[in-house]
Amino acid sequence: AQSVTQLGSHVSVSEGALVLLRCNYSSSVPPYLFWYVQYPNQGLQLLLKYTSAATLVKGINGFEAEFKKSETSFHLTKPSAHMSDAAEYFCAVSVPHLSGGSNYKLTFGKGTLLTVNP
């Protein structure tokens, strides 16, 4: 079964500083990987996705992530944090159902709460 580990339940950065949120995955088959963001009292918004094309993927709001198969990682970065980036970030993995088919359910990490200090 697939799993996701997000290192650091809480990351605090200063405005303008680099944001680095870590995600490692485990999967027996090539995975599809996603980052979602959840603002307070809102649903999950897709930030970016890796679906076996380019290993460096760019998303919305200046975020990007790099798929590294050798490290089983998909870390999320942003060069310069903005106050509006404060939210909870979830890494998720999706693989085909073991019996085949087209389900592609998401398995989420526990999330990382990002706070941005002025």
Add this chain to the structure above:
Amino acid sequence: EPEVTQTPSHQVTQMGQEVILRCVPISNHLYFYWYRQILGQKVEFLVSFYNNEISEKSEIFDDQFSVERPDGSNFTLKIRSTKLEDSAMYFCASRRQLYSYEQYFGPGTRLTVT
């Protein structure tokens, strides 16, 4: 931009009561999902639905749960007899087609069982 909608935003119910959570997926999407997030915990998969049948369900999705697509637009999650531990945020998600892997989430329904 099309979005997934969910109603109600907050539902309070007494233990043992039945609840129905409603979702309207994005109109041209074919795959539908329910997830839940207990306060302070990770988002967990409950069930997926395609072509009017369940394609996969988790261990959480026991006989107390059911899903239905009663018409061409709504997708519902029913909990037959709610328990205290069913208190959570329930998210509906939809996915467009076979080779489109990203899921789009609704804003969630917060279910509180007292």
